[in-house]
Structure formats: C-alpha cells, structure tokens
Amino acid sequence: MLIHPKEIMETIQMVKTENLDIRTVTMGINLRDCIHPEISQFNRNIHNKIVECAHNLVSTAEDVEILYGIPIRNKRVSVTPIASIGGKFTKEDFISIAQTLDDAASEIGIDFLGGFSALVHKGMTPVEKTLISAIPEALANTEKVCSSVNVATTKSGINMDAVALMGKTIKETAQLTAERDGIGCAKLVVFANAPEDNPFMAGAFHGIGEPDCVINVGVSGPGVVNAAIRELKNPDLGEIAETIKKTAFKITRMGEMVGREVSKRLGVEFGVIDLSLAPTPEVGDSVASILEAMGLESCGTHGTTAALALLNDAVKKGGAMASSYVGGLSGAFIPVSEDAGMIAAVERGSLDLAKLEAMTSVCSVGLDMIAVPGNTTASTISAIIADEMAIGMINRKTTAVRIIPAPGKIVGEIVEFGGLLGTAPVMGTHSFSSEELIKKGGRIPAPIQALTN
Amino acid sequence: MTSTRFIITVIGIDKIGIVAKVTGIMAEYSVNIVDISQTIMEDLFTMIMLAEAKGDNFDMNDFQNTMQDAGEKLGVDIRVQHEDVFRFMHRI
Numbered sequence: 289m290l291i292h293p294k295e296i297m298e299t300i301q302m303v304k305t306e307n308l309d310i311r312t313v314t315m316g317i318n319l320r321d322c323i324h325p326e327i328s329q330f331n332r333n334i335h336n337k338i339v340e341c342a343h344n345l346v347s348t349a350e351d352v353e354i355l356y357g358i359p360i361r362n363k364r365v366s367v368t369p370i371a372s373i374g375g376k377f378t379k380e381d382f383i384s385i386a387q388t389l390d391d392a393a394s395e396i397g398i399d400f401l402g403g404f405s406a407l408v409h410k411g412m413t414p415v416e417k418t419l420i421s422a423i424p425e426a427l428a429n430t431e432k433v434c435s436s437v438n439v440a441t442t443k444s445g446i447n448m449d450a451v452a453l454m455g456k457t458i459k460e461t462a463q464l465t466a467e468r469d470g471i472g473c474a475k476l477v478v479f480a481n482a483p484e485d486n487p488f489m490a491g492a493f494h495g496i497g498e499p500d501c502v503i504n505v506g507v508s509g510p511g512v513v514n515a516a517i518r519e520l521k522n523p524d525l526g527e528i529a530e531t532i533k534k535t536a537f538k539i540t541r542m543g544e545m546v547g548r549e550v551s552k553r554l555g556v557e558f559g560v561i562d563l564s565l566a567p568t569p570e571v572g573d574s575v576a577s578i579l580e581a582m583g584l585e586s587c588g589t590h591g592t593t594a595a596l597a598l599l600n601d602a603v604k605k606g607g608a609m610a611s612s613y614v615g616g617l618s619g620a621f622i623p624v625s626e627d628a629g630m631i632a633a634v635e636r637g638s639l640d641l642a643k644l645e646a647m648t649s650v651c652s653v654g655l656d657m658i659a660v661p662g663n664t665t666a667s668t669i670s671a672i673i674a675d676e677m678a679i680g681m682i683n684r685k686t687t688a689v690r691i692i693p694a695p696g697k698i699v700g701e702i703v704e705f706g707g708l709l710g711t712a713p714v715m716g717t718h719s720f721s722s723e724e725l726i727k728k729g730g731r732i733p734a735p736i737q738a739l740t741n
Numbered sequence: 742m743t744s745t746r747f748i749i750t751v752i753g754i755d756k757i758g759i760v761a762k763v764t765g766i767m768a769e770y771s772v773n774i775v776d777i778s779q780t781i782m783e784d785l786f787t788m789i790m791l792a793e794a795k796g797d798n799f800d801m802n803d804f805q806n807t808m809q810d811a812g813e814k815l816g817v818d819i820r821v822q823h824e825d826v827f828r829f830m831h832r833i
Binding site for chain 2: 291292293295296297298299300304351354355356357358538541542544545
C-alpha cells in the first residue's frame with residue numbers, strides 16, 4: 289500500500305476524536321459592479337450578484353466534504369465593504385441592504401455573510417457614518433449578516449472619533465438584541481489593520497484589492513494540536529514547538545486540499561488559507577487546553593503569554609510550508625465563549641480581561657467574544673477598543689474587539705449564544721472611568737516606523 | 742482529483758462476517774480492491790483497503806451511505822475517503 293496504515297489511522301483519528309475540520313470555506317464576492325444610485329436597484333444588483341456567484345457554494349462544499357471525509361463546518365460569503373459601494377442612502381436604505389444580504393444568504397443556504405462593513409481608520413465619509421448608524425438595527429433584524437468596522441491602521445493611526453462611535457454602536461446593538469443576551473454584538477467586530485481576505489466571521493469582508501470572486505479557507509484544529517502535545521513524554525519546549533509545527537502542517541494541508549478542490553469545481557480562483565487555530569466549544573478543541581498542556585495549571589496564569597507566543601509562531605511556521613498562499617488573520621484565536629478551556633479558566637478565576645489583552649499582543653486576533661456586564665458604559669467599551677487598537681497599530685498586526693455588554697447581566701453570570709458562538713461568562717471591567725479620554729476625540733497619530741528615509 | 746481511488750477503513754470490535762459484508766457491497770458497486778491490510782490495533786479490528794471504482798456511473802455518496810448503514814448494523818465504523826486526503830496530509 290502506497291500510504292502507510294499508520295498515517296491513515298492518524299488522519300482518521302484527527303477527524304473522529306480530535307475534532308479536525310475545516311472551519312469555513314468562504315467565497316469572497318466583489319460587489320463594486322452593483323453600484324446604483326437608486327436603492328431598490330442597488331439591492332436587486334447585490335442580491336443577483338451574490339446568488340449568481342455562490343448558488344453552488346454549499347452543494348459543492350458538501351460534495352468535497354463527502355469525497356474526502358473531512359467535515360466543513362461553515363460555508364460563508366464575504367462581500368465588498370458595503371460602505372465603499374453605497375451611495376447617498378439613508379439609514380433605512382442601509383438596513384434594507386442588510387436585509388437583502390440576509391435574504392441572499394438564506395437563499396443560497398450559507399451560514400454567515402460578512403461585509404456590512406466600513407473602513408474608517410483615518411476619517412468617516414457621510415456614507416460610512418450612515419452605515420454605522422444602521423448597524424444596530426441591521427444586526428437585530430438579520431440572522432446571518434456580519435458587520436465590521438476598521439478604525440485603525442499602523443499607517444494612519446487610530447480614528448478615536450470612530451472608536452467613540454463604535455462604543456455607542458455596540459451598546460445600542462446589545463440593547464436591540466437584549467432578549468437574546470445581546471447576540472447582535474457577536475456579529476460585530478472593530479478592527480485595527482483588518483485583512484482583506486479573512487475567511488473568518490464576524491470580520492470577513494472582500495477587500496478592494498481582491499479579484500471578482502475568490503475562495504478562502506479557514507481550518508480548525510486545536511484538538512489535534514492538543515492531543516499531539518499531550519502524547520509527548522516529558523518534552524522540552526523545543527520539542528513542543530516542533531510537534532505543533534508538524535501538526536499545523538498536516539491540518540493546513542487539509543485546508544489547502546479542500547480549498548483547491550472547491551475552487552476548481554466552482555471555477556473560482558483560490559485565494560488563501562488562513563493559518564488560524566479556531567477553537568470550537570467542544571471539549572478538548574481548545575486553545576486554552578493547549579496552553580495548559582504546555583505546563584500551565586490554568587490558562588491566564590503567569591507564563592500564558594509566553595506559551596501562546598510559542599504556539600502562535602509554531603502554527604505559522606508549520607502552516608506556511610503546507611500552503612502555497614497564506615493570508616487572512618493567521619494565528620491562534622482566543623475567543624472566550626467559543627473555547628471550553630477559556631470559559632473554564634474565567635470561571636476558575638485565572639483568566640481576566642487584562643491578561644487576555646496581554647495575550648492578544650502575541651497572537652491573532654484580539655479581545656474576541658467577551659461578555660461584560662450590561663451596565664458597562666459606551667466610553668468604557670470605546671476605551672477597551674482603543675487599547676486593543678493601539679496594540680495592533682504599534683505591533684503592525686491585526687487586532688480586533690468583539691465584545692458583548694450583555695443586557696441585564698452582571699459579573700459571574702453566563703450568556704448563552706448557542707452553536708459555534710458558545711457560552712460566555714460575564715467578565716469584570718475596571719470601575720474607573722475613561723470617559724474624558726474618549727470624549728476628546730480626534731486621531732491618535734500613526735506611529736513612527738523607521739527613520740530610514 | 743488525480744485518481745478515482747479511495748481508502749475504505751473499517752474500525753471496530755471484531756466479529757464474523759465483517760469482511761464478507763464489506764466486500765459484498767464493493768462487488769455490488771463494481772469497486773475493485775487494489776490493496777488490503779488487516780490488523781488488530783489497540784484491541785480494535787482495523788481493515789484498510791485501497792479501492793478503485795470501475796463502473797462508469799459510480800455514485801460515491803450512495804456507496805458511502807450503503808457502507809455506513811452496513812457499518813451500523815455490524816457495529817463498526819466504516820469510512821470511505823478519497824486517497825488524496827492521506828497523500829496530501831502526510832506527503833510533500
């Protein structure tokens with residue numbers, strides 16, 4: 289037999305007991321050819337373009353799933369940031385666009401659609417302001433639409449006016465979805481240095497530099513890495529890094545193979561593999577468990593940032609070799625609600641917001657799926673965003689904030705979102721005010737990169 | 742896809758008739774065995790077959806479903822996967 293039985297059994301075990309799957313096959317669709325000054329025609333155009341490009345996405349992905357026996361958890365679509373193509377529309381018009389996107393998503397049977405987005409890192413146009421004002425209602429009225437706003441880049445600094453606005457927008461979004469614990473906020477991300485080809489939600493959008501239609505893939509394999517590390521007998525950290533690299537290689541190869549086959553069958557260009565370890569709420573499929581497997585009593589204790597730095601780097605090294613094109617967010621994710629180990633660490637009292645913030649300086653992507661008390665003020669949320677944006681801006685990396693001020697909830701309570709979004713324990717924030725800082729507005733200037741010129 | 746070959750794995754508690762049932766279904770679907778190996782791994786009966794579909798109208802999905810049903814009746818886990826999965830993951 290050309291393939292060794294041990295290799296066959298290893299692959300099967302990864303899928304069967306270690307939750308290896310392809311987290312998402314995401315089709316990026318350019319909507320710039322749908323621009324029209326009249327809203328009803330605009331909506332018809334984007335609906336038709338999405339259905340035309342992606343009507344076969346789900347069935348094709350399912351065929352590939354069957355062929356290879358590797359589950360593909362989500363099929364998604366990302367579109368050109370709507371604020372970049374919207375005309376002089378009203379807030380109600382933008383809400384109708386979100387509805388149109390949601391209808392198109394349901395029609396083609398995908399799980400999520402991202403791109404109700406605006407890029408405002410240096411300033412906001414009236415169109416972008418109107419879109420942002422429509423976000424709370426747009427997310428409350430739709431199921432599958434995801435929204436993101438880029439408020440900072442390393443090259444242009446942080447738009448603190450936008451940061452202040454997003455604090456209010458997040459609060460309003462939570463209020464409008466209060467009966468579901470503020471689930472609207474789980475579909476809203478604030479970015480620094482947002483990538484144009486990210487397949488992961490809620491932050492996926494189809495960037496301006498992208499082709500008309502493209503397939504991007506995100507893999508999920510914390511359970512496999514976790515199992516591989518736990519099998520080692522008294523390893524040193526070099527051996528752990530080596531094992532993570534090898535495992536990341538194998539996981540990424542699956543993503544590459546599936547992505548290429550889906551794109552070939554659809555006749556659509558293959559974009560990138562996102563080398564991220566995306567956890568799921570399943571036990572063991574957890575980034576926190578990997579860190580604990582390295583020797584930490586509980587995730588969040590001293591040493592967590594170092595262990596995460598090792599993990600994140602090793603995943604990239606292994607994955608980069610496995611794929612011809614790497615992009616997106618590419619790094620270990622630490623979403624609290626979607627990772628059983630992170631939830632346990634918060635409940636145990638070993639992991640708090642301050643440590644999570646420190647961890648985001650060495651990994652992808654940021655403060656992700658974090659529930660805070662419902663009475664957290666908009667300015668405190670803005671200040672949390674500003675801190676995270678500063679980490680991204682200074683470190684020339686993508687950072688993001690996806691935070692849920694769960695209406696009526698207090699520290700220690702639990703917020704249930706269900707499915708891949710999981711369960712979030714409500715975490716405490718500082719009781720001291722940041723209001724005056726946020727009120728000042730303006731921009732934080734871009735950091736100096738080098739004095740080489 | 743570079744070939745029409747796939748790997749069939751049967752894992753579970755050993756009992757009489759597993760091989761007969763599995764190969765019987767293969768014959769029904771005109772699927773040829775290219776290579777076969779059978780071992781007991783960690784107390785489990787493990788059969789791995791490299792197989793090739795010979796029929797023109799071979800329906801992978803239907804074949805998989807039939808195999809899965811048979812697996813459930815036999816109390817074993819049967820998977821049918823294109824061989825590229827294993828080649829791609831482990832070989833450069």
